[in-house]
Amino acid sequence: MRDAFLAPESLYAFAPAGGDxxxxxxxxxxxxxxxxxxxxxxxxxxxxxxxxxxxxxPDGPLFVVGEGRRVEVRGEAFxxxxxxxxxxxxxxxxRLARSLDIAAVLKEIETAYNPPLKPDNLAHKSRxxxxxxxxxxxAKHYPPPEYIIDGSKxxxxxxxxxxxxxxxxxSVDLVFAKPEKVSRLVLDSNLSRLEIxxxxxEAWTTIKEAGLRPGVQDKRRAVQTIRFPEVExxxxxxxxxxxxxxxxQGLWYPQIWEIEAYRSAR
Numbered sequence: 001m002r003d004a005f006l007a008p009e010s011l012y013a014f015a016p017a018g019g020d021x022x023x024x025x026x027x028x029x030x031x032x033x034x035x036x037x038x039x040x041x042x043x044x045x046x047x048x049x050x051x052x053x054x055x056x057x058p059d060g061p062l063f064v065v066g067e068g069r070r071v072e073v074r075g076e077a078f079x080x081x082x083x084x085x086x087x088x089x090x091x092x093x094x095r096l097a098r099s100l101d102i103a104a105v106l107k108e109i110e111t112a113y114n115p116p117l118k119p120d121n122l123a124h125k126s127r128x129x130x131x132x133x134x135x136x137x138x139a140k141h142y143p144p145p146e147y148i149i150d151g152s153k154x155x156x157x158x159x160x161x162x163x164x165x166x167x168x169x170x171s172v173d174l175v176f177a178k179p180e181k182v183s184r185l186v187l188d189s190n191l192s193r194l195e196i197x198x199x200x201x202e203a204w205t206t207i208k209e210a211g212l213r214p215g216v217q218d219k220r221r222a223v224q225t226i227r228f229p230e231v232e233x234x235x236x237x238x239x240x241x242x243x244x245x246x247x248x249q250g251l252w253y254p255q256i257w258e259i260e261a262y263r264s265a266r
Contacts, residue, residue: 128177
């Protein structure tokens with residue numbers, strides 16, 4: 001589709017039949033070699049049937065890219081149905097239209113945004129686990145801590161920028177719905193140094209100190225696996241000590257895309 005996207009706008013008309021172009025309909029016609037491409041975007045929240053006029057277009061089929069179907073041109077016009085915010089691309093190039101599978105692409109995108117739950121991940125919110133951050137984020141201005149345990153890794157949580165020299169302790173607590181045996185955390189974050197802690201009465205005891213290996217110190221975001229002797233607990237704390245690549249005028253802020261917790265140390 002690259003050539004079609006980059007081609008200049010056609011000199012031939014492509015417009016709604018019998019009326020002006022409304023603000024919620026966006027049309028473009030382009031030619032690539034002997035083939036024609038029509039782009040139609042309906043930006044309204046309602047479904048509708050639309051008829052288009054396409055000048056100098058012979059009678060015959062137009063193939064809907066990626067949808068495995070066709071529409072028929074009669075008298076330089078064709079009709080199609082649009083779902084809310086629907087987009088269709090029509091072309092005379094049958095081979096290209098059938099080589100793409102829009103449904104498969106959308107499924108791939110959905111999987112990337114909402115990956116399948118890892119059944120052994122004790123930290124996922126679907127298990128009743130909660131993420132509590134200290135100091136609390138300003139909810140109106142910062143992403144919610146829930147992003148840390150939603151399994152998607154598409155959005156991150158971060159907190160207020162703090163002074164590098166006078167930074168208050170910052171932490172993320174995993175609060176399990178019941179006592180869990182845990183011996184491994186997997187962090188996708190910008191953290192370069194941290195501590196894993198467990199409750200000890202009113203205090204917290206450090207069970208593991210961790211830092212990135214030198215080869216990844218220059219990367220702002222990295223995935224690190226932290227193993228420690230198995231503990232049974234209802235809470236685990238990640239104490240944030242240092243972060244990479246975000247220092248601005250003497251300030252830094254921690255950023256976490258996901259935390260996973262497992263019983264196995266593998």
